[in-house]
Amino acid sequence: MNAIPPASRAGRETTTRPVVAAPYAPDAGLPWPGLARLPAWLRLADPQVAAAVAIISAFTVLRLLAAAWVGLGVDEAYTLAISRRLALSYYDHPPLHQWIVHLFGDVLGYGRAARLPFVLLFAGSSWMLFRLTRHLFGARAGVWAVVALNLSAFFSVIAGGWVLPDGPLIFCLLAAADQLARILFPAPAALGARASGSMRAWALAGIWIGLAGLSKYQAILYAAGLVILLAASRADRGQLKRPGPYVAALIAAVIVSPVIVWNAQHHWVSFLFQGGRGLPGHGLRPGGPVVAFLGQAAVMLPWVMAPLVMALWRPGPAGWGSRRRWFCLALSGPAILLFTLTPIWGQASLPHWAMPGWLFVMPLAGEFMARESAVKPWPRTWAALSFCAFLALWSFVVVEAATGWLGRAWPAVFTHGDPTLESVEWTSAQVLDHSAVMADPGLFLIAAKWNEAGRLVEAFGARRPIVVASSDPRGFAYDGAPGSLVGRDGLLVVERPDAETTLARLRPCFATVQPAGSVQFGRQGSPEVRLETFVGRRLSAHCAGLGTLPPR
Structure with a gap:
């Protein structure tokens, strides 16, 4: 074992090499036998x-x-x-x-x-x-x-x-x-x-x-x-x-x-x-x-x-x-x-x-x-x-996160929802690109939360501006100039449980807000994520600050 003598008067420490009784195996003291005897x-x-x-x-x-x-x-x-x-x-x-x-x-x-x-x-x-x-x-x-x-x-x-x-x-x-x-x-x-x-x-x-x-x-x-x-x-x-x-x-x-x-x-x-x-x-x-x-x-x-x-x-x-x-x-x-x-x-x-x-x-x-x-x-x-x-836990988590098999086979296991749902990507939402409303080149996207805005960029890239319709837009607050979207149409893409709350916040900001369809997707073809879409016509000037941080 290492012998580390106290500091000398100069304040230095020296370290002597471990003393091991002979015969000495090269992997002695290592975590797993054979680590030092590689090919x-x-x-x-x-x-x-x-x-x-x-x-x-x-x-x-x-x-x-x-x-x-x-x-x-x-x-x-x-x-x-x-x-x-x-x-x-x-x-x-x-x-x-x-x-x-x-x-x-x-x-x-x-x-x-x-x-x-x-x-x-x-x-x-x-x-x-x-x-x-x-x-x-x-x-x-x-x-x-x-x-x-x-x-x-x-x-x-x-x-x-x-x-x-x-x-x-x-x-x-x-x-x-x-x-x-x-x-x-x-x-x-x-x-x-x-x-x-x-x-x-x-x-x-x-x-x-x-x-x-x-x-x-x-x-x-x-x-x-x-x-x-x-x-x-x-x-x-x-x-x-x-x-x-x-x-x-x-x-x-x-x-x-x-x-x-x-x-x-x-x-x-x-x-x-x-x-x-x-x-x-x-x-x-x-x-x-x-x-x-x-x-x-x-x-x-x-x-x-x-x-x-x-x-x-x-x-x-x-x-x-x-x-x-x-x-x-x-x-x-x-x-x-x-x-x-x-x-x-x-x-x-x-x-x-x-x-x-x-x-x-x-x-x-x-x-x-x-x-x-x-x-x-x-x-x-x-x-x-x-x-x-570690290997058992790693295998279980990786397989569950990639496939979601446990939540489908035994739904009662996750009483508060499958935590690995956070790894479900929204790339399947790209099907919305083929809808008629997406033909408008001036259309911008609206998310209910900052984390969902990240998912929208994951699905649609950076082709369209994205705003977050909440008081906590995080980094998306700095993605565009306030007021640049006034008069343009916006497409709200929101998870079903949050749809009504978000709509109540957005309706005063547009001349009209109408349903535009829905999409669902998930791992192995399961309907794990359900998105509702709504199109808002002509963003009002009094909502020019939509998606920006509130004043501190």
């Missing part, structure tokens, strides 16, 4: 590197299969819709994931193939986690960290395979941490060239932190953790007397500047939207943090969360004073604490908000599992059972 054409010089590459490759194949088989979720359809318009930033999030979609739009299109860069990016994130953990705690710990990351539902399935801002955020945070670890814990061979190498590493860290800020606003918590670490650690405080951290901060600020400029031009609407989600609600909820943590464990998978929690409470040989341990805790703590404690003051906290924090518990879990696996059999048993459970 000759796959074999790498380092068995731990070979194991990490094999694990990353296997899970990447699973993600590619899921990306091809499962329809786009509502958030993905919305993201792909607003990404067709290139902007400095967007209403919901900073722009990096939309820029990625837009960059590859001409090649990959705006369907399921748009997931490909995000799947490959998560393969890169897994490798970055291996590099980071190997540098901090050794290669075997790196392999175990990669296993934990890829067995977790949120990271492996959602962040790792969907068109969401979490994928770029995770990669950029890990890449920044990899550079920071090399600054704060330089390898012995790099000590002589520390000054020039440190400045280069700080610049790279600034680039990656800036790109993380272009991915999601949560990057500010990562930066806060880094500042706290440098200010509180006696060994690292000297960095604040050098130019490196300030160069990194300047670079990061320049990279994030498009987000600042866009928000300044739009009344800080994105900051207000995201910041408002954490404002105090009604009354105190002392049990809120427990519920929040259980939600985080659920999206991670409870049996994956368990070794992470154990790693937090069972430090390695260097004890609680290990600088490497505190490095991980500083980067993870702000997000975990903030989003776990937020429910105390009555505001909801979505489970995935804390995941960037748990990401940096992965190296600690890797070190813990590598240490345990050297003397106990349970980590390998855990890895085998966890992989079987």
Whole structure:
């Protein structure tokens, strides 16, 4: 196991290699036997590197299969819709994931193939986690960290395979941490060239932190953790007397500047939207943090969360004073604490908000599992059972999302509706293109909700303007000039349960509103989605702001 002596007077830590009694098997301490004994054409010089590459490759194949088989979720359809318009930033999030979609739009299109860069990016994130953990705690710990990351539902399935801002955020945070670890814990061979190498590493860290800020606003918590670490650690405080951290901060600020400029031009609407989600609600909820943590464990998978929690409470040989341990805790703590404690003051906290924090518990879990696996059999048993459970769950969810067989065979299973209905794409609504009303080139489309507007773009592309007839149009509020649709006809496409409510809102805006037919579609030919259409003639001037955000 790794022996990590306390910091020296200079504030440095050195790491000795694991001591293993002979005879020594090359896959000793790895999660699954045989990982280091790959076929000759796959074999790498380092068995731990070979194991990490094999694990990353296997899970990447699973993600590619899921990306091809499962329809786009509502958030993905919305993201792909607003990404067709290139902007400095967007209403919901900073722009990096939309820029990625837009960059590859001409090649990959705006369907399921748009997931490909995000799947490959998560393969890169897994490798970055291996590099980071190997540098901090050794290669075997790196392999175990990669296993934990890829067995977790949120990271492996959602962040790792969907068109969401979490994928770029995770990669950029890990890449920044990899550079920071090399600054704060330089390898012995790099000590002589520390000054020039440190400045280069700080610049790279600034680039990656800036790109993380272009991915999601949560990057500010990562930066806060880094500042706290440098200010509180006696060994690292000297960095604040050098130019490196300030160069990194300047670079990061320049990279994030498009987000600042866009928000300044739009009344800080994105900051207000995201910041408002954490404002105090009604009354105190002392049990809120427990519920929040259980939600985080659920999206991670409870049996994956368990070794992470154990790693937090069972430090390695260097004890609680290990600088490497505190490095991980500083980067993870702000997000975990903030989003776990937020429910105390009555505001909801979505489970995935804390995941960037748990990401940096992965190296600690890797070190813990590598240490345990050297003397106990349970980590390998855990890895085998966890992989079987993951594969079973993955197969079930992918098949159900792609076919909907369970909901058709046993409707009573989903008492509140099949959650995989969100993956039913609306491309079948293209049949409406052949209706007489669609012959009008000036016709615009109306959706009842922002997520349904994303589905309409999925079906009809960007050929026609789309407005959202609600007080929450999200990014669609910025797709056109207010008033440009006055006098034109609009086609409302709405799910049947919402038809009457939406019609009551729209009738005063048009001279007449008439039914224009219906369409239904679903997986395997089942009528899972039922859409009603209504045509409104001549949009009135007093509704010129239809689809825009209400004044704040």
